[in-house]
Amino acid sequence: MAEKPIQGEKRVFMTGNEVIAWATVAAQADVMYGYPITPQNEIMHYWTRLAPKYGKTFLQTEDELSAGFTTIGGVLAGRKCFTATAGPGNTLMQEPFSMAEMMRIPIVAIIQQRGGPSTATVIYSQQEVTLTTFGGNGEGHRIVYSPSNHQELFDYTIKSFNTAWKYRFPTFLLGDGYQAKMREPLVMYDPEERGIELIKPEVSLGNGMEKGHYNHLRNTFNTEEELYEIIMSMQEEYERIAPEIIEYQEYNCDDDLDVLIIAHGVVSRAAQEAVSKLRDEGYKVGHFRPITLRPFPEQELRATAQRAKKLLFVESAYGQMAKLVKEALFGLQLEAETLYRPGVGITSDEVIEKVKAISQQ
Amino acid sequence: MTIKIALAGEGGQGVQSVAEILAEAANQEGREAIYIPNFGVEQRGGVSIAYVQISDEKIGSPKFKIADIVIALSGRSIPRTAQYVDANTVFVYDAAIEDHLDALPKNAKRILSIPALEVAKNELSPRVFNVIILGAVIAATNVITPDQAKSALEAKLGHKFAQKPELRDLNYRALERGVELVQQAE
Amino acid sequence: MSEEVSVATNSLPPRLPKSYNIESKPHKFCPGCGHGSVLRAIAESIDELGIQDRTVYGCDIGCSLLSWDFFAVDSVQAHHGRTTPVITGIKRANPNVIGIAYMGDGGGYAIGSQHLVNAANRNERITVFLVNNTNYGMTGGQMAPTTLPGQKTETSPYGRDIEQTGQPFLGPEMVAAVTGEGAYVARGTTSNFIQLKKFVKRAIENQVNGKGFSFVEVLAGCPTNWRTDAKDTWGRIENDMANYFKVGELKVPAKEE
Numbered sequence: 001m002a003e004k005p006i007q008g009e010k011r012v013f014m015t016g017n018e019v020i021a022w023a024t025v026a027a028q029a030d031v032m033y034g035y036p037i038t039p040q041n042e043i044m045h046y047w048t049r050l051a052p053k054y055g056k057t058f059l060q061t062e063d064e065l066s067a068g069f070t071t072i073g074g075v076l077a078g079r080k081c082f083t084a085t086a087g088p089g090n091t092l093m094q095e096p097f098s099m100a101e102m103m104r105i106p107i108v109a110i111i112q113q114r115g116g117p118s119t120a121t122v123i124y125s126q127q128e129v130t131l132t133t134f135g136g137n138g139e140g141h142r143i144v145y146s147p148s149n150h151q152e153l154f155d156y157t158i159k160s161f162n163t164a165w166k167y168r169f170p171t172f173l174l175g176d177g178y179q180a181k182m183r184e185p186l187v188m189y190d191p192e193e194r195g196i197e198l199i200k201p202e203v204s205l206g207n208g209m210e211k212g213h214y215n216h217l218r219n220t221f222n223t224e225e226e227l228y229e230i231i232m233s234m235q236e237e238y239e240r241i242a243p244e245i246i247e248y249q250e251y252n253c254d255d256d257l258d259v260l261i262i263a264h265g266v267v268s269r270a271a272q273e274a275v276s277k278l279r280d281e282g283y284k285v286g287h288f289r290p291i292t293l294r295p296f297p298e299q300e301l302r303a304t305a306q307r308a309k310k311l312l313f314v315e316s317a318y319g320q321m322a323k324l325v326k327e328a329l330f331g332l333q334l335e336a337e338t339l340y341r342p343g344v345g346i347t348s349d350e351v352i353e354k355v356k357a358i359s360q361q
Numbered sequence: 362m363t364i365k366i367a368l369a370g371e372g373g374q375g376v377q378s379v380a381e382i383l384a385e386a387a388n389q390e391g392r393e394a395i396y397i398p399n400f401g402v403e404q405r406g407g408v409s410i411a412y413v414q415i416s417d418e419k420i421g422s423p424k425f426k427i428a429d430i431v432i433a434l435s436g437r438s439i440p441r442t443a444q445y446v447d448a449n450t451v452f453v454y455d456a457a458i459e460d461h462l463d464a465l466p467k468n469a470k471r472i473l474s475i476p477a478l479e480v481a482k483n484e485l486s487p488r489v490f491n492v493i494i495l496g497a498v499i500a501a502t503n504v505i506t507p508d509q510a511k512s513a514l515e516a517k518l519g520h521k522f523a524q525k526p527e528l529r530d531l532n533y534r535a536l537e538r539g540v541e542l543v544q545q546a547e
Numbered sequence: 548m549s550e551e552v553s554v555a556t557n558s559l560p561p562r563l564p565k566s567y568n569i570e571s572k573p574h575k576f577c578p579g580c581g582h583g584s585v586l587r588a589i590a591e592s593i594d595e596l597g598i599q600d601r602t603v604y605g606c607d608i609g610c611s612l613l614s615w616d617f618f619a620v621d622s623v624q625a626h627h628g629r630t631t632p633v634i635t636g637i638k639r640a641n642p643n644v645i646g647i648a649y650m651g652d653g654g655g656y657a658i659g660s661q662h663l664v665n666a667a668n669r670n671e672r673i674t675v676f677l678v679n680n681t682n683y684g685m686t687g688g689q690m691a692p693t694t695l696p697g698q699k700t701e702t703s704p705y706g707r708d709i710e711q712t713g714q715p716f717l718g719p720e721m722v723a724a725v726t727g728e729g730a731y732v733a734r735g736t737t738s739n740f741i742q743l744k745k746f747v748k749r750a751i752e753n754q755v756n757g758k759g760f761s762f763v764e765v766l767a768g769c770p771t772n773w774r775t776d777a778k779d780t781w782g783r784i785e786n787d788m789a790n791y792f793k794v795g796e797l798k799v800p801a802k803e804e
Binding site for chain 3: 035036037038041044045048049052058059060062063064088118119
């Protein structure tokens, strides 16, 4: 048994991609399958260097379709497997992700958002929210975490494997090119030393005789009614477990608000900083940050949103997060403004300026 | 108070190394620090830019619209970094630059020209040019002390210094010279 | 010779092919990159065959994408590995077009391999140029299908392990095996421009003559990701690569009587 990569706690200063690579090893992932695409490449670079030391495996596949399907294969074989992609690669991976959704295969995928659509930029965006939450030809029975700093990249990578294997829905860590490439400090740790139980994977294919029964897995059905039953029961289970998975954070949302800023991922940092400064100037502003985009913290947001005079949707996309928010808030009488910057970073100054502008009206 | 530093130069001038050392040193001192490089599709060519933020509070966005200080090490870097300059920005550029000088910002708080390249070539060594720049940045911003910078250099290059102790002296001298250049320019 | 030029008076201005897009020069490829030579050979061939008016050029993702505005011809930058089907689609819709698809070893032999195999098998009347520099250059030097045994790349940091990842991909050999009568298949090298130019021109001319699928792989250098100096870069192309990837014509259409 190879030694543990992280012993004790270590404060480090590294790029987001490197953090994720270390976290997957700490989570006892077995195999990474991947294909080069900026800005996730360094996850592969670090994994291939760490792999032989800790008994891990890697294959660079011929493309993202293959990376997604080989990851599925590895998971069916009973190993913790993951892949990482971005942009056009994420688009391609929707085919294998659909299979994972239908068949309840616990894959983990790291998405480092870049500009879109098509090749666009290799740099940054929050434009893969729709794709990652509801891509493919299904109903979005997936779990999506949106981290905002390197400590969370580490924590939620480990959590992604546990969530996937416990609840059996494909699980995504939705990062972005800025988080991937920037350096900031965090504390790395061994999860078991902190009392975090690492869920053990189970074999679906390969030990049938030993088990005494064979698994026959399929994703094709004959009649409409058959499919209906399957989808409805998947939805029921998804709704039942959602409260155990949903995560969100609120900043200065305790009393009535003039403006409630809603943002996720790295943009949440700018929103937090903006709220802090605006509060110092006497503005009654708060920030709601969904951490899970799927399942979305619907009830929690509804409760807070109703205490706000105006909502402000802030994202580096043209309304992709806002769509999820609007669905969650359906039926409520609310006023909303937007700060959409598709493919562009958003600073706290811009958020402050916007809040002040909409507060005048 | 967050200090926002933008360094820009040609690939090979060591812009990213300076930024990394600076951010790591600040992190070592227990301050909040973020460093992110610019990156586009081209492997080579194009201006290399590094964005560093150092603060005592948590830092928001990894990039910024306006810098507190801009360091431009090549002609092309001057127009490329114009967007990060406003009335509160200190703009530093290398005295050896002869092109794109018409693009020097008209709206900056101060413009400083420092002969870092010349000092590197004639006094010390071209290979420590970026350490001179590191000295200049810390003198202009006081984000870390020269001693803290020296221990960051030690952490990064200590193994090389161990093999060739004269490299340590060279690097430390380069750091001090960078500090001096900014103090003299003021 | 009495023109005003902004170069030293003892040098001549460069003679550039007519089908070069001057606006995009100097190009953005790294110093020592092989792409420049291949694109030059293509431009000269377009000029010599007189087809600038009906050529459509397609490039892939990766470093080849830097050639999106290289030529003074209609051009399209497609998705990774999808240049072949895009050019195929154009040619089938308008057979008068001379369709050139340009890609790297990743775009052609990895993600684009199914399209390459099928275009070759259908004997599509298009011309495909594939620049082989044994790595994924633009994304930072990952392993490619043509990475050599033991070669260190960002995703084979301890050297390519043939047991785990197979032998380097022999593309022209595969294409020659599946394609049909009238096809032209060759492998050239940037270390022999005269021969390269001959192969490139034949590959385009084969399409002009309406014969069959035309494919040329070109051995090229990537000093940036190989981290080699000029001498070692050249040595790798001429020796290591040429020892494994045999340079020459693999399939030539029969001459008509």
